[in-house]
Ligand SMILES: NC(=O)c1ccc[n+]([C@@H]2O[C@H](COP(=O)([O-])OP(=O)(O)OC[C@H]3O[C@@H](n4cnc5c(N)ncnc54)[C@H](O)[C@@H]3O)[C@@H](O)[C@H]2O)c1
């Protein structure tokens with residue numbers, strides 16, 4: 001059994017409509033690719049070494065069975081590869097294999113592969129189609145949905161990019177079984193974030209299904225991924241180019257990013273987002289938006305999943321400086337996302353240094 005979510009928006013000049021399919025194998029992929037890859041189109045399978053080694057052959061076999069000519073471009077796993085050098089190599093690969101506008105790229109992997117493939121597809125020949133086959137929890141619940149693609153430039157994260165929607169987003173949940181536990185938790189941080197900003201019912205569901213999620217139980221994973229995708233889909237449909245509401249997804253990211261950067265990217269993004277959420281929830285509690293009990297419950301949820309709850313070796317000054325110099329700070333004014341209540345978030349621009357310092361006390365050793 002699989003679940004489907006339709007993503008449609010007519011809000012931009014480029015209206016779009018595609019399906020997210022959530023299932024537990026690659027069985028359905030062939031029939032879903034059929035209408036997309038007909039009439040002699042070629043496919044470029046783009047992946048990283050790790051994911052290609054695990055699942056590449058299965059995808060190649062499916063394409064082979066369909067009689068689709070498939071060329072493979074694989075790069076070293078990790079954020080270090082998400083840059084214009086790899087994009088240039090991908091362009092060369094596509095040119096060498098004579099890819100034309102009607103051909104299709106297939107991104108098999110986590111957010112790095114999805115962002116890089118999406119950006120390559122968005123820009124090669126002014127845009128060719130692409131398909132997402134996300135294999136991390138983060139990619140299945142967040143990065144593969146919504147059409148934000150891009151790469152890092154020098155030390156600036158996601159500095160170069162484009163909006164480019166996929167033709168299909170095919171999620172095989174079984175791939176999460178080979179995912180490292182820390183990677184899983186990193187993605188789960190963003191899932192909990194989605195529930196905290198948009199859906200109190202989902203947040204309570206996560207709290208009550210802690211054990212099933214923690215042990216990757218099938219039904220719980222399916223329900224969780226489905227609900228997280230619906231939240232992201234709804235936001236993307238209403239705000240496809242991040243003019244307003246989509247900014248709420250940055251809950252936990254203001255201080256989270258700063259901590260991530262100041263710690264020299266030694267922690268995973270989602271781990272830092274969790275720290276950032278604890279800080280944002282703390283400020284929300286101090287302002288009287290959420291109760292102390294609600295703050296404690298959220299803290300306990302993160303603790304029970306085994307997240308790093310405190311970080312050492314950073315100075316508050318350095319972290320706050322990093323917040324002010326973030327690319328999302330407009331003229332030095334920091335856009336902070338706070339929890340106005342559980343399941344609802346607001347953008348505020350008046351969080352003081354003192355509030356940030358007190359919140360950092362909660363997450364500093
Ligand atoms: N486009 C967006 O809207 C958006 C949103 C959030 C994050 N992102 C981006 O996503 C990226 C992070 O994505 P990520 O966390 O998926 O990282 P990732 O793609 O680097 O994957 C993490 C690691 O897990 C490995 N891996 C992937 N799937 C696996 C599997 N099933 N089994 C075993 N190993 C597997 C990868 O090889 C890699 O080493 C960042 O670059 C971030 O900027 C984009």
Ligand SMILES: [Zn+2]
Pocket residue numbers: 190253269273
């Ligand atoms: Zn994030």
